[in-house]
Amino acid sequence: MYKISANTSIIGKTVIYVPSCHSTNDHINTLISKNQLDEGTVVVTSDQTNGRGQRGNTWECTPDHNITLSFVIHPQFLEAQHQFNLNIAVSLAVFDTLSKLISGVDIKIKWPNDLIINNKKVGGILIENYIIGKTISHSVIGIGLNINQEAFIGNFPATSLFQLSNKKYNLRSVAENLLENLEKRYQQLKENKIDILKRRYYDHLFWYQEEGYFEENIPNEVSRRFYGHIIGVNPTGCLSIMTDKKEVKHYGFKEIKHLY
Known part of the structure; x- marks a missing residue:
């Protein structure tokens, strides 16, 4: 074919x-x-x-x-x-x-x-x-x-x-x-x-600069939900999110989930 x-x-x-x-x-x-x-x-x-x-x-x-x-x-x-x-x-x-x-x-x-x-x-x-x-x-x-x-x-x-x-x-x-x-x-x-x-x-990045809820799933830590927005991807490829408390956190694959 x-x-x-x-x-x-x-x-x-x-x-x-x-x-x-x-x-x-x-x-x-x-x-x-x-x-x-x-x-x-x-x-x-x-x-x-x-x-x-x-x-x-x-x-x-x-x-x-x-x-x-x-x-x-x-x-x-x-x-x-x-x-x-x-x-x-x-x-x-x-x-x-x-x-x-x-x-x-x-x-x-x-x-x-x-x-x-x-x-x-x-x-x-x-x-x-x-x-x-x-x-x-x-x-x-x-x-x-x-x-x-x-x-x-x-x-x-x-x-x-x-x-x-x-x-x-x-x-x-x-x-x-x-x-x-x-x-x-x-x-x-x-x-x-x-x-x-x-x-x-x-x-064209999904949810970039848009506010919404996320679920954090860090290995060996208690999962939690928070409100924030994506501010980019850092040099190592982690997704960077600013929380509603103005804290910037960086997540690897499967450590963070968008909640629709």
Whole structure:
């Protein structure tokens, strides 16, 4: 099904199609362990049977209905302490892709790795960085987009572009546009245009500068609820929230939850 020919020079220059696999991230990691893949090599599948999310979460995906792919890059210019900047660039590329496909909806980037519409997940990102010394030797980045899926059976709130628009999309065209947007944002990162990337990221960050209730779940501590607002993401990638008591706190993944 996939004969992708994106207009790129790095990401998507080489595309490996596998009809089915457990996880495109796992598949590309296996290939890397056997051979040194060229930067930008993409693995794409029509049927991902055990897609991985952040820290063990799973990704529900009907075969031949969605985008499931992974690619490898070598961002050795990026210090490990600034690795979340890569997350920003990739999130924006996915946002760029979705915003061209559907109009009249408010697409948001939900920290740290989701794209949501109407509080429902439409896309997810999994970035695995491999660090040597103070820099990143290579990164394997997995992306899943709910495109033509008609229904979801899991308890997690999810949606697809088809559910939102009642329109079927050409998966090949979507994948090509995604790879082109990824290369564009990756190039901005390489050129150290992080201020531009961050401004754009905050423009679309879910609950940014909006007041609401949060639930804090710190390991070995009693969970608590509080009122506050997101003020950004700190250099280490933690979500920064100012409480109603003017205290700024920083949270890692799964340490904080938005209460709708």
